[in-house]
Amino acid sequence: MTLAQYEQISNYAVASATVILGLAFIAYVAQWGFARNVAPDHALVEAGGSTSKPAGPAEEADRSDVAGGIGLSLTGLAWLVLLAGVIARGLSAQRVPWGNMYEFGCAGILVVLSAYLVLVRVWGIDWVGPIITGFGMVVLGLSALVWVPPGPLVPALHSYWLVIHVLGAMIAGSAFLVGAAASILFLLKSRAERITPVDEQVGFLWRIPPSAVIDKVAYRVHAFAFPIWTFAALIAGPIWAQYAWGKYWGWDPKEVWAFITWVVYACYLHARATAGWKGRNAAIIALIGFGCFLFNFIGVNLFIPGLHSYAK
Amino acid sequence: MTNAVPALGQREFTRWFWRQLTSMRTALFLLLLLAITAVPGSLYPQRSVDPRNVEAYFIEHPKSAPVLDKLGFFSVYTSPWFSAVYLLLLVSLVGCILPRSFVYLRALRARPPKAPKNFSRLPASASFETEASVDDVLKAGRRTLGRARVDTVTEGDVGELRAEKGFLREAGNLVFHISVVVVLLGVAFGTLFGYRGTAIVAEGQGFSNTLAQYDDFGSGSLFNTDKLPPFSMTLDKFTARFQLTGPQRGAPRAFEATGRYTPTPSSAERPFDITVNHPLKINGTSVYLVGQGYAPVIKVTDAQGHVAFDDAVPFLPTDPSYTSTGVVKVPDAKPEQLGFQGFFLPTAVAGKDGVAISAFPAAANPHLGLFVWHGDLGLDTGLSQSVYVLDKAKMKQYMGSDGKGFPVSLNEGQTQKLPGGGTIQYVKTLQFVRFQFSSSPLVKVPLFGVAAGVLGLILSLSIKPRRTWIRARREGSRTVVEVAVLDRVPRDDLPADLDDFLQRFRESLGETQETTQ
Numbered sequence: 001m002t003l004a005q006y007e008q009i010s011n012y013a014v015a016s017a018t019v020i021l022g023l024a025f026i027a028y029v030a031q032w033g034f035a036r037n038v039a040p041d042h043a044l045v046e047a048g049g050s051t052s053k054p055a056g057p058a059e060e061a062d063r064s065d066v067a068g069g070i071g072l073s074l075t076g077l078a079w080l081v082l083l084a085g086v087i088a089r090g091l092s093a094q095r096v097p098w099g100n101m102y103e104f105g106c107a108g109i110l111v112v113l114s115a116y117l118v119l120v121r122v123w124g125i126d127w128v129g130p131i132i133t134g135f136g137m138v139v140l141g142l143s144a145l146v147w148v149p150p151g152p153l154v155p156a157l158h159s160y161w162l163v164i165h166v167l168g169a170m171i172a173g174s175a176f177l178v179g180a181a182a183s184i185l186f187l188l189k190s191r192a193e194r195i196t197p198v199d200e201q202v203g204f205l206w207r208i209p210p211s212a213v214i215d216k217v218a219y220r221v222h223a224f225a226f227p228i229w230t231f232a233a234l235i236a237g238p239i240w241a242q243y244a245w246g247k248y249w250g251w252d253p254k255e256v257w258a259f260i261t262w263v264v265y266a267c268y269l270h271a272r273a274t275a276g277w278k279g280r281n282a283a284i285i286a287l288i289g290f291g292c293f294l295f296n297f298i299g300v301n302l303f304i305p306g307l308h309s310y311a312k
Numbered sequence: 313m314t315n316a317v318p319a320l321g322q323r324e325f326t327r328w329f330w331r332q333l334t335s336m337r338t339a340l341f342l343l344l345l346l347a348i349t350a351v352p353g354s355l356y357p358q359r360s361v362d363p364r365n366v367e368a369y370f371i372e373h374p375k376s377a378p379v380l381d382k383l384g385f386f387s388v389y390t391s392p393w394f395s396a397v398y399l400l401l402l403v404s405l406v407g408c409i410l411p412r413s414f415v416y417l418r419a420l421r422a423r424p425p426k427a428p429k430n431f432s433r434l435p436a437s438a439s440f441e442t443e444a445s446v447d448d449v450l451k452a453g454r455r456t457l458g459r460a461r462v463d464t465v466t467e468g469d470v471g472e473l474r475a476e477k478g479f480l481r482e483a484g485n486l487v488f489h490i491s492v493v494v495v496l497l498g499v500a501f502g503t504l505f506g507y508r509g510t511a512i513v514a515e516g517q518g519f520s521n522t523l524a525q526y527d528d529f530g531s532g533s534l535f536n537t538d539k540l541p542p543f544s545m546t547l548d549k550f551t552a553r554f555q556l557t558g559p560q561r562g563a564p565r566a567f568e569a570t571g572r573y574t575p576t577p578s579s580a581e582r583p584f585d586i587t588v589n590h591p592l593k594i595n596g597t598s599v600y601l602v603g604q605g606y607a608p609v610i611k612v613t614d615a616q617g618h619v620a621f622d623d624a625v626p627f628l629p630t631d632p633s634y635t636s637t638g639v640v641k642v643p644d645a646k647p648e649q650l651g652f653q654g655f656f657l658p659t660a661v662a663g664k665d666g667v668a669i670s671a672f673p674a675a676a677n678p679h680l681g682l683f684v685w686h687g688d689l690g691l692d693t694g695l696s697q698s699v700y701v702l703d704k705a706k707m708k709q710y711m712g713s714d715g716k717g718f719p720v721s722l723n724e725g726q727t728q729k730l731p732g733g734g735t736i737q738y739v740k741t742l743q744f745v746r747f748q749f750s751s752s753p754l755v756k757v758p759l760f761g762v763a764a765g766v767l768g769l770i771l772s773l774s775i776k777p778r779r780t781w782i783r784a785r786r787e788g789s790r791t792v793v794e795v796a797v798l799d800r801v802p803r804d805d806l807p808a809d810l811d812d813f814l815q816r817f818r819e820s821l822g823e824t825q826e827t828t829q
């Protein structure tokens with residue numbers, strides 16, 4: 001196959017993956033919507049022969065489950081198609097497929113979906129599905145706006161430290177995203193647990209695990225991501241910079257925001273161990289951390305000039 | 313006696329202040345503050361990153377720039393307020409590490425604590441009954457606990473197992489926090505004793521490592537500029553390759569500088585080959601290729617027929633097609649000094665409005681366009697002058713017959729007559745390289761510091777310190793077994809794997825019955 005054919009395959013695959021992920025998102029939203037009137041354990045409602053809520057909720061619960069299943073399957077399909085797209089991109093550019101912003105977007109979302117699918121198997125976290133698929137769809141869609149034809153890299157990017165640095169950042173970022181999604185659901189769920197009377201506990205929020213479990217998931221993914229981020233941003237990045245610019249740390253805007261992200265996540269880990277800060281405040285700090293990560297990925301590339309902005 | 317009271321107060325205050333400074337809450341606050349104070353440095357141009365952007369900011373915002381400058385917004389990372397935050401954090405960190413290290417050393421020798429009386433008060437506990445004897449239960453418990461520190465205590469017909477594991481967590485955490493200190497000290501050392509500068513060297517030219525040869529230079533406050541390592545180098549050839557076809561036409565593909573260097577005045581000459589990402593190391597100084605461009609060789613003959621200038625002149629690129637600008641100063645021209653200012657196009661083509669532009673970064677059709685000034689270059693004022701700027705205060709431009717500036721327009725090899733007599737010749741095209749020379753001693757210290765820190769972090773974040781107690785009491789023909797676990801950090805209230813532990817425990821006892829939690 002020629003390089004141009006690979007390029008074409010890659011473009012089609014990424015576009016299809018975006019659409020499939022959009023459908024997955026819709027299925028997940030439907031899962032949420034169908035569960036509007038469903039109590040946490042619909043078996044109880046039936047057993048009590050509840051007259052106020054006739055057969056409806058049980059059926060709705062089933063429908064919600066089916067929608068969730070479809071969402072998960074579509075996410076798996078999107079992963080497969082996107083994998084093909086990213087590999088074809090690498091083949092057509094004849095290098096690792098993460099050398100500019102478009103490619104970061106595609107490869108990044110591929111890693112996000114991989115992380116999500118693995119974690120669904122391990123910890124059953126399909127409840128973050130709506131956030132993950134929605135986010136993935138938006139990022140893939142926006143990546144299309146910064147599409148560039150595949151091609152070799154400028155000399156400063158010729159380094160295997162780039163491969164390691166970017167891969168590390170993408171893995172950490174994916175875990176940060178899962179952590180942020182869990183933190184959002186933690187905030188919603190813990191608030192709901194505080195203010196909702198028992199007989200009004202219906203809807204999707206009551207079909208996901210209790211806030212304590214969500215909090216634990218959030219902590220675990222952050223605890224996984226933080227050392228990787230430390231490695232990618234504070235070891236691999238500086239080593240590469242030392243080779244490329246003779247300066248392992250130059251307070252370039254990209255470096256500044258990588259550092260800020262790191263400090264904010266260190267704050268999160270501290271907050272979890274500080275009385276009065278764990279729970280709500282810690283979750284908010286985790287979300288701020290993810291905001292910094294995103295700003296570094298998008299905002300700094302587009303709005304702030306610096307050595308890194310040529311990686312657009 | 314009357315003096316003692318305030319003295320005590322002061323000591324108490326000091327102790328109180330120290331306790332505040334080293335508390336977890338303060339650490340949290342200082343970390344957040346550090347993140348916030350780092351932000352302006354990414355929004356405002358920084359002197360240490362690019363001083364030219366700072367100058368541009370002063371020109372664009374003449375009112376606010378001086379105020380921002382006073383507040384340190386153009387050198388955030390050396391400003392008093394940023395330094396204050398990280399120094400406080402450093403003190404807090406040390407004040408935090410020291411006591412924790414002692415506590416840890418003591419904990420290493422301590423035995424697991426006694427079981428609490430009432431297990432059901434603990435966040436996770438369970439109990440079951442078995443036929444097995446107390447002794448067998450304790451033995452099975454010991455097996456199931458694996459590599460934990462375990463004490464077995466038997467009193468009458470009650471046996472108790474106290475187990476504690478996960479000591480490496482705190483060790484990892486301490487290693488991590490200590491490595492933060494090591495990294496900061498390593499970075500500070502490298503900065504204080506390091507230097508960095510750049511110099512432009514054209515093909516065929518040399519560079520020797522003295523202050524005068526640098527275009528810009530900066531060094532740490534403890535670096536002695538008389539002690540620059542005495543190496544020298546000559547650039548023989550620079551090769552640049554650009555993408556020739558496709559949508560990325562003109563994008564740089566490879567840069568390579570080759571030449572010879574002598575590490576010390578007494579040593580023999582050696583060849584070098586520097587590419588982007590592959591610096592040359594000379595006695596602790598690394599030489600990087602950080603920029604490149606064209607240096608046309610220009611020969612000026614003055615009105616009296618003397619060759620007043622014959623040298624390569626670097627023209628600084630201003631766009632990806634290497635449209636470059638530059639200045640030629642000819643102080644030796646008689647009767648008046650001459651100055652030229654203009655542009656260089658590596659691949660000149662006619663643009664839309666007739667103005668020539670560069671279509672490609674390689675020198676396929678090099679062209680030089682200059683305007684000419686005569687008079688006094690102002691080099692004798694004693695003030696140092698940039699070689700890239702023409703001081704026209706005491707100079708007059710030669711004008712053409714159309715009333716516009718007299719244009720010099722040369723292709724490679726061409727010569728043109730100057731209005732005041734004499735000629736200018738564009739002899740040939742050389743390339744120049746901008747080298748960066750930098751040395752930061754002990755650069756490996758921060759590197760190994762962070763590496764140790766990451767390993768510490770992984771231990772600290774993956775190991776669960778856990779206390780487990782098993783109590784077995786003989787009641788008639790059966791043994792009542794109670795189990796409780798307590799996870800210490802992260803302060804998990806409900807260890808999820810208690811069930812799993814119980815299952816393995818009971819399998820080890822040969823049991824499969826129900827457990828009540």
Ligand code: HEM
Pocket residue numbers: 265266269270273334335336337339343401404405406408409485489492769772773801802
């Ligand atoms: C440069 C400053 C600091 C950074 C980057 C930092 C970073 C971290 C990180 C990433 C953790 C998570 C590891 C874990 O949970 O085991 C942590 C934990 C911890 N830090 Fe810091 N820290 C800093 C300063 C301090 C200071 C000043 C204190 C003293 C109060 C402190 C006390 C602790 C403690 C006690 C833990 C264990 C938390 C737990 O129980 O999980 N840290 N730190």
